[in-house]
Amino acid sequence: MQKKKRRLVLRTIVLILLFAAVGYSLYSNLTQEKRGILAVGDQAPNFALEDMEGNVHKLSDYRGQGVFLNFWGTWCKPCEKEMPYMENQYSYFKDDGVQILAVNVGESRMAVNQFINQYGLSFPVLRDLKSTEVQGAYNIGPLPTTILINPEGKIVEIITTTMSEDKVRESMEKIMP
Known part of the structure; x- marks a missing residue:
């Protein structure tokens, strides 16, 4: 029993x-x-994040320009591989209306600054301190993830793989005004 x-x-x-x-x-x-899951053709959600100098960047401030929105982490080897490619192409495309916004997902200021200095990054590096504000709005899973946003604020492509320098260049060409 x-x-x-x-x-x-x-x-x-x-x-x-x-x-x-x-x-x-x-x-x-x-x-x-x-x-909602974001898809190609959707309006990119607006956000406001601080860069490493404390300046606030809003996606809406970049209306009229193409935005290469990259989510990354210092510990992410594929992210580390594509950052030099992004820096190289940024020097060519920034004067043609294509901006890079690199969103670090919740790491310390010291770790992010070391990474920026190591790779000589000149584009805005933003921090999503809670890793949920912007990352959550864009439903970011694996890193790196890059969202290509056209000058009208629409998502053109979502890339969840490591990019070669050619792919970075092609991506920037797609979102040029």
Whole structure:
């Protein structure tokens, strides 16, 4: 009799855990749909983030220019690989109306500054301190992720792979005014 009671209690606990997992899964998927998954052709969500000097950059300030919006981390080897390519192409495209906004996802000021100095980055490097404000609005998963935004503020392409220098150049050409 004692074994049957234990088995019943154990089965009840397993069922409760199973229902809780299913419930959480459904809730998570439903709230994700409310936030919406960004797609090519969507209006890029506006944001305001500080750069390393404390200047605030709003996406809306760049209306009329193409924006190469890159999400990255100092620990991310693919991010580290493509940063020099981005810097090289930025020097060519910045005067043609294409801007790079590199959004670091929640790392310390010291780590980000060391990275900027190591690679001699001249484009604005912004910090999403909570890693949820802008990263969440853009539903960023893997790093690096780059969102190409045209001069009208529409998403042209979402890139979730490491880019070669040729791909960076092609991407910037796509969003030139």
